[in-house]
Every structure is written in C-alpha cells, then in structure tokens.
Amino acid sequence: MVKFYESSYSYDYSFPAVTLAYFLRYPNPYSTHVLSTDVISRSIDSAGRLQTTRLHRKSSKLPSAVLNLLPKSxxxxxxxxxxxxxxxxxxxxxxxxxxxxxxxxxxxWTGILSVVEKQEYKRLLPVDEGEDFSVGAGTTNVLSTVMCRSRLGDRLRARATRKGETAPVEGEEEPKKSFFASWSKTGIQRSIEAIASRKTESQLGKSKEGMMVVLERLRRGGLVGVLEGMRKDQKLVYGQGGT
Known part of the structure; x- marks a missing residue:
C-alpha cells in the first residue's frame, strides 16, 4: 500500500539563489527539530553536475494516533x-x-513507515548571456513528490501466521492484541499512511516557509546575513550557549 502526495510552487528568486538557500536551509525558525547536518560526500560527475549526499539528524515525535497503533515490541x-x-x-x-x-x-522506522520525498527545482527561463544571477532576479519552480509506505501490516500478519492470532506476544497488553487481531493488514497500513500523509502536507508547508526565510536573509544581507540568522536559530535549538 502506497500513499502519494504532490505539490508544486515557485520562488521569486533566481535559480542560483534558491539552490544556495537549499543547502543553507538548516537551521531556520521552521526547522528547530533539525539537530545537525553532515556532508557525507560531494563530487562533480563527468557531466559537470554537482552530486551531494548529506545526513540530517532530527528530533522526531511520533503522532499519538500512530503510537496507538504500535505494539510495545x-x-x-x-x-x-x-x-x-x-x-x-x-x-x-x-x-x-x-x-x-x-x-x-x-x-x-522503515519497518513501520518509509517516507521518500523527491523534489525537482527548475529555472523558469532559459539561460542567456545576459541573465541576472542576483538573488532577487528570476523565478524557480519546484515540484515535490512524497511517497509514504507502511509495511507494518505485513509484519503483523506474518507474525500472526507464525504464532497464531491467539498466541500471546511478550510485553503486549491484551486489549492491544485484540485490537490488532481484529484489523486486516490493509487497514493498519492505510491508517498509518493516511496519518503520515497529513503530517507530510504540514511539513512541506513549513519547509517552504523556512526556505523563504533563508532567501530573504540572503537578499537582505548576503551570505553573512544567512550565517548570522543560522547562529540565532541555533540558540532556539540548543539554548543560549549554541553549539
């Protein structure tokens, strides 16, 4: 079972400014849950394209509705x-x-829910020799696609098949066992995916707002303005001492 979410929008900023803001977007006032970002690799391929892999560490909170669906195990x-x-x-x-x-x-949590977000940023107008690469010039379009997939139903079904639906599961309360026994794997998957889809829609909105903050800082104060803003935002995450 797979749940898709798609959204398209645009930034009234040049493509170079938007791509720079993308790599400088953490931290910002809308992403205080992001604790750290590390570059794993960065290289230029044979076609002259920049390839980057990064790892983000985030403080996450499972929605209470999802917690109610999960066994302690x-x-x-x-x-x-x-x-x-x-x-x-x-x-x-x-x-x-x-x-x-x-x-x-x-x-x-990939055994419970796998979330894959893909984005494509495109310069609206074709490049010409006179193109203005300043922060406020041009428009950049964005297409975001998110796929949510839960495999929890498959796992619970397989476990029930191995042990029998009436067999006790260590560490489980009886009401929750009965709850799972009464649900089909499809029902569990759909519920988790629906909850994740709603949360994803909210997070995409916050992500866009965060990018707008970084772009505005870039427009007003350049790279120095962005770095100063990042320093202030770090205090929101780690306290007055920073990191």
Whole structure:
C-alpha cells in the first residue's frame, strides 16, 4: 500500500539563489527539530553536475494516533513518542541546464513507515548571456513528490501466521492484541499512511516557509546575513550557549 502526495510552487528568486538557500536551509525558525547536518560526500560527475549526499539528524515525535497503533515490541526506546531519527539526502545540480533534483528518505522506522520525498527545482527561463544571477532576479519552480509506505501490516500478519492470532506476544497488553487481531493488514497500513500523509502536507508547508526565510536573509544581507540568522536559530535549538 502506497500513499502519494504532490505539490508544486515557485520562488521569486533566481535559480542560483534558491539552490544556495537549499543547502543553507538548516537551521531556520521552521526547522528547530533539525539537530545537525553532515556532508557525507560531494563530487562533480563527468557531466559537470554537482552530486551531494548529506545526513540530517532530527528530533522526531511520533503522532499519538500512530503510537496507538504500535505494539510495545516495535517502539524501542521511544519515550513520550519522542526520539531522534536520521534522514539521508541526495542531490544533483546541473547549473548549465538550470535544474536540481533531490531525494530524502528516513533511515529509521522503515519497518513501520518509509517516507521518500523527491523534489525537482527548475529555472523558469532559459539561460542567456545576459541573465541576472542576483538573488532577487528570476523565478524557480519546484515540484515535490512524497511517497509514504507502511509495511507494518505485513509484519503483523506474518507474525500472526507464525504464532497464531491467539498466541500471546511478550510485553503486549491484551486489549492491544485484540485490537490488532481484529484489523486486516490493509487497514493498519492505510491508517498509518493516511496519518503520515497529513503530517507530510504540514511539513512541506513549513519547509517552504523556512526556505523563504533563508532567501530573504540572503537578499537582505548576503551570505553573512544567512550565517548570522543560522547562529540565532541555533540558540532556539540548543539554548543560549549554541553549539
């Protein structure tokens, strides 16, 4: 079972400015849950395209509706629904053709829910010799596609087949066992995917707002303005001491 979400929008900023803001987007006031970002690799391929792989560490909170669907055996060390998770991000930029493609996916909880977000950024107008590469010139279009897939229903069904639906599961309360026994794997998958889809829609809106903050800082103060803003935002995450 797979749930898709698609959204398209545009930034009234040049393609170089938008791609720079993408790599400088954390932290910002809309992403205080992002704890750190590390570059794993960066290279230029034979076609002159920049290839980058990054790892984001985030503080995540599972929605209470999802927690109610999960048995204790899969919750691990989650306390109050909050834990840390890692997101793997890959990106390719073609400056000459004016496009950037990115893909982000979760590395944790994949047995419960796999979320893959793909984005394509495109320069609206073709390149010419007189193109203005300043921050405020031009328009960049963005197409975001998110795929949510839950395999939890398959796992629960397989476990029930091996042990029998009436066999006790260690560490489980009886009401929750009965709850799972009464659900089909499709029902569980659809519920988790629907919850994830709603959360994804909200997060995409915050992501866009965060990018707008970085772009405005870039327009007003250049790279120095962006770095100063990042320093202030870090205090929101780590406190007055920063990191």
């Amino acid at each position: 899969v919750l691990g060390n989650v306390h109050g629904g909050r834990s840390e998770s890692f997101i793997l991000e890959t990106s390719t930029i073609d400056v000459k053709e004016g496009w950037m493609r990115t893909e982000s996916k979760n590395l944790d």
